[in-house]
Amino acid sequence: MTQATVLVVGGAGYIGSHVVRTLADRGHRPITLDNLSTGHRDAVQSGVFEYGDLGDPARLRAVLRKHRCDAVMHFAACAYVGESVTDPAKYWQNNVAAPLVLLDAVRDAGISAFLFSSTCATYGEPQQLPIPEGHPQAPVNPYGHTKRALEQVLFDYDRAYGLRHVILRYFNAAGAHPDGTLGERHDPETHLIPLLFDAVRARRPIKVFGDDYPTPDGTCIRDYIHICDLADAHVAGMERLLAGQPSAIYNLGNGQGYSVREVIACVQQVTGQPVPWEIAPRRAGDPAVLVGSAEKARAELAWNPQFPRLQEIVATAWTYYRRQHGLSA
Secondary structure, X not given: OOOOEEEEEOOOOHHHHHHHHHHHHOOOEEEEEEOOOOOOHHHOOOOEEEEOOOOOHHHHHHHHHHHOOOEEEEOOOOOOHHHHHHOHHHHHXXXXXXXXXXXXXXXXXXXXXXXXXXXXXXXXXXXXXXXXOOOOOOOOOHHHHHHHHHHHHHHHHHHHHOOEXXXXXXXXXXXXXXXXXXXXXXXXXXXXXXXXXXXXXXXXXXXXXXXXXXXXXXXXXEEEEEHHHHHHHHHHHHHHHHOOOOOEEEEEOOOXXXXXXXXXXXXXXXXXXXXXXXXXXXXXXXXXXXOEOOHHHHHHOOOOXXXXXXXXXXXXXXXXXXXXXXXXX
């Protein structure tokens, strides 16, 4: 399709920066808007960077007017489950109230294509596996509640104002760009794979929360999706909207789960080093298994993950991690 100008809100973060890179690689023009509260300016390697906040109506309108954007992608959310329980006000403000300001600016600019970074946390405890898009939504924490709430806003805005959307519900985003220039830099880090690398580097044991789940090895099972595959799906979803297609919801995952013990074994294989770990009590609210069905995305977006194997995901993440920490191969 012809080049689109795309405002990527939160484009300096882990997921957003990979989407910005993919947009540019596909011939589109990404415009990143980020307040750098958790993102990194040097992660925005393509397009234009604009400093700003999604809750600032004047700044949003100025950026949208300046660049004449065709579509908007929204990634600027708080995403720590534990923090959402202890500070829900922060999550309702940043994940719902501020995006309402963004959506009003989008409407005023006459844009009718909006992509929302949602989460499998909107499903809550799975009633069937793999989880389809039509699975009941019953979030178990404020983070999931806020994501579910903004989904409902988008349904209402589509009906009332014609603001079409693609909602993308992720499972466990992981990995890094294969060239080693983009990857995870969270502070604090909560994702399993980089935490395992930290354990390897520091030679300090990582806590594995629970080994008595009803799974083959007793540890939780999760569906890991490579960050570049995630980015590909966003671009495909945007192109679908710009071609005039209706709103849609897609799960993004590989449809295959790996236990914590299996991820540890894979990290040991990829790094060639032992991973020190120890068992800790279960965390409240952790489902035993979370695996998603992404058949709808495969069918409607012609989306085919290029990095479906856990070893490939871990290997790209390790390449980036070594580069960030100055480690030899």
